[in-house]
Amino acid sequence: xxxxxxxxxxxxxxxxxxxxxxxxxxxxxxxxxxxxxxxxxxxxxxxxxxxxxxxxxxxxxxxxxxxxxxxxxxxxxxxxxxxxxxxxxxxxxxxxxxxxxxxxxxxxxxxxxxxxxxxxxxxxxxxxxxxxxxxxxxxxxxxxxxxxxxxxxxxxxxxxxxxxxxxxxxxxxxxxxxxxxxxxxxxxxxxxxxxxxxxxxxxxxxxxxxxxxxxxxxxxxxxxxxxxxxxxxxxxxxxxxxxxxxxxxxxxxxxxxxxxxxxxxxxxxxxxxxxxxxxxxxxxxxxxxxxxxxxxxxxxxxxxxxxxxxxxxxxxxxxxxxxxxxxxx
Numbered sequence: 001x002x003x004x005x006x007x008x009x010x011x012x013x014x015x016x017x018x019x020x021x022x023x024x025x026x027x028x029x030x031x032x033x034x035x036x037x038x039x040x041x042x043x044x045x046x047x048x049x050x051x052x053x054x055x056x057x058x059x060x061x062x063x064x065x066x067x068x069x070x071x072x073x074x075x076x077x078x079x080x081x082x083x084x085x086x087x088x089x090x091x092x093x094x095x096x097x098x099x100x101x102x103x104x105x106x107x108x109x110x111x112x113x114x115x116x117x118x119x120x121x122x123x124x125x126x127x128x129x130x131x132x133x134x135x136x137x138x139x140x141x142x143x144x145x146x147x148x149x150x151x152x153x154x155x156x157x158x159x160x161x162x163x164x165x166x167x168x169x170x171x172x173x174x175x176x177x178x179x180x181x182x183x184x185x186x187x188x189x190x191x192x193x194x195x196x197x198x199x200x201x202x203x204x205x206x207x208x209x210x211x212x213x214x215x216x217x218x219x220x221x222x223x224x225x226x227x228x229x230x231x232x233x234x235x236x237x238x239x240x241x242x243x244x245x246x247x248x249x250x251x252x253x254x255x256x257x258x259x260x261x262x263x264x265x266x267x268x269x270x271x272x273x274x275x276x277x278x279x280x281x282x283x284x285x286x287x288x289x290x291x292x293x294x295x296x297x298x299x300x301x302x303x304x305x306x307x308x309x310x311x312x313x314x315x316x317x318x319x320x321x322x323x324x325x326x327x328x329x
Contacts, residue, residue, distance in 0.1 A: 004036050007235065007250040008043040015055060015185045015215055022233040022252040026208055026216045028226060031237035036245035037219055038097070040237070041187055043246075045091055053084040057178035060090060061190035062100040064167040066116070066158055067109035075106045078115045083181045097189070112170055113158070115177075116150055123169075126176065130206055131168055167194040168203065175207060175214075185215040192220040200225050204232075229255045282318035289325050300326070 002010065014021050021027045029037055041058070048056040081102055089095060089103050100108035116123055120137045128134055133153045140147050150158040152165070161169075171188060178186050192200050200222070208216060208231075220226070226234055238249045285299060295303075303322060311319055 001249055001251050004040050004043070004237070004246040004248055004250060007040060008047065011040075011217070011235075012044055012047055016052070020233070021235070023254045023256075024231055024233045026232045027218070028229065028232055028234045028255065029217060029219045029237070030221060030223075030226060030234060034245075035237045036248045037237060038189075039245050040235075040250070041189065041217075041219065042091065042096070045087060045187065049084070049088055049091070053087075054182050055184050056087065057083050057174070057183040057186045058087055058090055059171060059174050059186065059188045060097050061193055062097060063090075063108050063174065064163070064170050064194060065100055065109045066112055066161070066166040066169050075110045075114060076103060077118065078102065078111055078177055081106075081111075083178060083183055108170070112173060113150070115173060116158075117148055120150070123173065126172065127169060130172055130203075130210075131165070133165070135169075164194050164196075164199065171203075172207075175211065179211050179214050183214065185217060187217045187219070189219045191218040192222050192225060197222060197224050197228070201228055204229065208232075226255055231256065279315055279318075282315050282322070286318050286321055289322060295322075295326065 011021065011027070013019075029040065031037055045056055045058050086102050089101060095101060102108060102111045116135065117137055120135060124135050135158075136151050136154070138149050138151055140149060152158060152161050175186055175188075191204075195203065200220070204216075204218060218232075232255045234251075234253055234255050236251045236253070238251065285295060285303075288295060303319070303326070306319065308316060308319060
């Protein structure tokens, strides 16, 4: 168990030194929302940019789209972009988890479409092997203008496929690109956003089996997936210090150990319930004051003994309201 500050160094060093995170080479990062998963990932990737540009690649929640385009807009080809350039751009404020781009003014959907058009045979073989569906390019003519389209499974235009299929195609395209460019570790953020539990497990297994020399860090929320996966480690972040998420604790364990998963989940649930209980106590005392009721001696003693800096952000607001309205303690 260690905080996020320490975990950044641990995960980074594990990749550099090619050591297991806990017992395995691949990792699931999980925890509730706003708990520090994003901070952990961002800090690792920023360090990679400074120290070893070809160490990490990042696929964020927005990088899931496969779109047809007008064949007029000029974009850089994926082969013209470096992994360092892509990572640096995706970590920028206003782009990170907000925009789907490979580089400035190069939208993800447009670059991915051109990549498919240029290497359709390669991707057709890859998608058939991984997912069991085919892709082909066809050329149509409208008002003497030629237009290239991509057809999936011989009948469906690329623009009409499901979000799940598009996400699979796009993720696999970027994973393959990163591996071919010597990347050692790939972070896939919000990996379970578009997939069913069965689809997640199948995709994870195929990625780790087909790219055995590459380390994967999957960010997911589903406890059901964690219980079901095998031969992967888990980093569970616990909400302990809301004022500074980097102080939140990270538990590392083996997903094969079902008993340990249960114990860690119990710890997380107890912490969440305790936090909610404490917050509710302060809310109830504020309500009493608003209703003109007096606090009893036990309430006043607890308020007097409270150290404000130990409270969470919302509790501090409630605490300050109470103190202002009952006078000096």
